Amino acid sequence: MASTTPTDLTPPPTGPALDGGKSTGRLGDKIFIGLSRGSGILVLLIMASIAAFLTYRAVLGISKDEGNFLTTFDWNPAGDPPVFGIAVLLFGTVVSSIIAMVIAVPIAVGIALFISHYAPRRLAAPLAYVVDLLAAVPSIIYGIWGALFLVPYLEGLNLWLDQFFAWTYVFEKTEVGVARSLFTVGILLAIMILPIVTSVSREVFLQVPRMNEEAALALGATRWEVIRMSVLPFGRSGVISASMLGLGRALGETMAVATVLSPSFLISLHLLNPGGGTFAQNIAAKFDEADQLGRDALIASGLVLFILTLLVNGAARLIIARRKEYSGANA
């Protein structure tokens, strides 16, 4: 056996970053510490005040709700008695976002891989630019495009899905009507989150260390095998982060959804049926004409969206942290 030594068994150092020691009190240091600490505290203050405001108004609203806030399929805070609940909105928000993720993430990863590893350089740069341009289109434009182009042109797809995949239940269309459905919204959201997921994934894929890829190449890996063995594992946590950024946008998207969806307070797993609603769409549609209680009720629904987003982000961080030992970061 070769010589095994104590140094060989010591794990590599994984210490914290450098600690410069206590400052000696130079003016520049003091100003910089003040600025950075102040910015940090400012963020916390803003978050805390948003949370406090939302909670306060939400409690005001919910306390006057005569229905169950979580399970009621209705939104009528102006009624007598006022009855409203978020069940439909939560369902619509989650379902349309899931559809968007299912469609967008694989495509985005594909585009990112193509740009970072397959496309010749002359093609990669313009393509990346075009994808980034998609992010610059205002969401109301997406909404108009969705309503005027996507809705009529998706009817064919809807018919086809209904004809051949009705047995899946979700693709069974039981109501007549144009495609102002959660499914259409999901497709539109997918297009809208495509650029952010693509560009973050692309950056991560480009950061894969050359030596990781050469390790696979030297073993006789094909290009796809290099991607599977080196690129995707390294980029995994980055793709999750990218997806969460996209999901955050999909969950909160307002104008595009409001323009495309024909809202109704029904929950249906027949995704092709028109109707449904999302938190943001509902707030946008009703905020202007709502009275005091109506606004409090909408703010309460906004608080739920806020919590939903927090939970999603927390879950994503958990997934990333659990795989940390195996991530490329400690290579």
Add this chain to the structure above:
Amino acid sequence: MAKRIDVSGLTAYYGSHKAIEDISMTVEPRSVTAFIGPSGCGKSTFLRTLNRMHEVTPGGRVEGKVMLDDENLYGSGVDPVTVRRTVGMVFQRPNPFPTMSIFDNVAAGLRLNGSYKKSELADVVERSLKGANLWNEVKDRLNKPGSGLSGGQQQRLCIARAIAVEPDVLLMDEPCSALDPISTLAIEDLIGELKERFTIVIVTHNMQQAARVSDRTAFFNLAAVGQPGRLIEIDDTERIFANPSVQATEDYISGRFG
């Protein structure tokens, strides 16, 4: 199993820059051949032409012939992927797959080559890790990530990964330059054992190392910065270090330049 390498008239480019020019040499099976020479003389580039890794660098291309026994690695219709499965490589910095366990790292090459039964895989992994003198240190933590090992252990893990697929040739590109002296010694011992089964080519900056591990030594040099590197001479290691036939070799070895 170990094969003879016969290179003739090999020239390699990075884009329009000629990195090495007109290199011909023969590497005997079951021997260690060391490449020495000053920085930039193209010894690593030449090494990478021997398993067609040079051409993965953008702009990299090669002219000339590399015969592995009676097969030309640059013949038309030869798939570089297949070449790399028979000519293994160990890099300057240890590069285990960071997301894979120690076991999976060693099994990675086998899994590329086809499907194996679990027990077969375990056998090969054990044999390769033993072959790389790493088994005793890692046998209790095969499922832990390979990136948790020390630098020297990681490099031996990479050697285990390379020999697991039973290559004909093992190329090593300064395999000890990122390691401490004791880990270096472990790798050098290992090279001595591996040469009984493989044809080994090693690039090194350390002339003592070349003298210690190799049977044959090739000296590379370049006329000036920007000029292509050339093979100055290749001979038995003892002869290169005691009585080289070219003055430049002697100057380099005795520390007069480089």
